[in-house]
Amino acid sequence: MIRIKRAPLPRAALTLMAGHTGDISQASVPKQRAKQLWKNTTVRRQIHPVLRSTLAKMAPGLERCMYCGDNQGTDIDHFEPVRINPLRTFDWHNHLLACSLCNSHLKRDLFPLAKDGSPLLIDPSSDDPAPHLHLSLAAGEYVHLTDRGEATIKVFGLNRSILVRGRRRAYRATPPLLDRWLNAFEKGDMEDAADWASVVWEQPTADVVLAMFHQALVPGAEDIFADESETLALLRDPVIRTGLLGTC
Numbered sequence: 001m002i003r004i005k006r007a008p009l010p011r012a013a014l015t016l017m018a019g020h021t022g023d024i025s026q027a028s029v030p031k032q033r034a035k036q037l038w039k040n041t042t043v044r045r046q047i048h049p050v051l052r053s054t055l056a057k058m059a060p061g062l063e064r065c066m067y068c069g070d071n072q073g074t075d076i077d078h079f080e081p082v083r084i085n086p087l088r089t090f091d092w093h094n095h096l097l098a099c100s101l102c103n104s105h106l107k108r109d110l111f112p113l114a115k116d117g118s119p120l121l122i123d124p125s126s127d128d129p130a131p132h133l134h135l136s137l138a139a140g141e142y143v144h145l146t147d148r149g150e151a152t153i154k155v156f157g158l159n160r161s162i163l164v165r166g167r168r169r170a171y172r173a174t175p176p177l178l179d180r181w182l183n184a185f186e187k188g189d190m191e192d193a194a195d196w197a198s199v200v201w202e203q204p205t206a207d208v209v210l211a212m213f214h215q216a217l218v219p220g221a222e223d224i225f226a227d228e229s230e231t232l233a234l235l236r237d238p239v240i241r242t243g244l245l246g247t248c
């Protein structure tokens with residue numbers, strides 16, 4: 001799971017959405033009205049496309065799911081489910097792009113809360129997942145660091161076998177891609193370098209690439225990348241870090 005930067009929504013869409021929220025707040029059964037409005041044909045035509053296209057631009061890689069990072073994000077997910085808080089049905093900060101597996105089969109209306117009533121699930125558009133989730137690169141599995149990390153792994157099935165396999169592949173595939181980017185950059189072929197940068201970041205499970213860059217600098221990195229000194233050197237190379245990560 002990667003932290004997502006939320007983009008602004010056009011004012012016209014925000015105005016329409018505020019109107020619908022007002023409508024829901026005055027309804028005798030807000031949950032029912034919220035569901036009705038969300039499925040309304042005009043609403044689907046006026047609001048859903050702009051939500052979907054803005055979320056797609058924010059999503060990691062090639063419009064990947066903001067939760068699992070692997071499948072295409074096809075659904076507009078209400079982070080806080082409509083059933084629990086109908087007044088957030090048209091709240092832009094409650095919308096995330098999810099694959100149908102994460103949205104409809106795994107998360108559904110689940111929204112576990114901590115004892116103090118705060119949400120346990122990580123919203124990657126407002127929470128940094130890093131303090132809650134550690135990605136074990138060799139295993140391809142997430143390890144929880146907090147209760148929130150544990151609930152997030154469980155609800156979204158973040159260690160389902162196909163994701164674990166994909167992450168292991170990305171871990172193997174990434175070092176040669178970094179090498180190709182560096183070669184193109186050093187030759188001054190910026191078009192080719194930009195292509196390789198896209199290949200690096202548009203992989204499914206791009207969370208692996210981010211974790212590799214992060215873990216290359218932590219104490220004990222030599223143990224994490226044992227027998228992979230060339231990979232570690234690439235990940236620590238300031239030219240690569242500046243060019244691909246925007247920081248060294």
Ligand SMILES: [Zn+2]
Nearest residue numbers: 065068099102
């Ligand atoms: Zn997903």
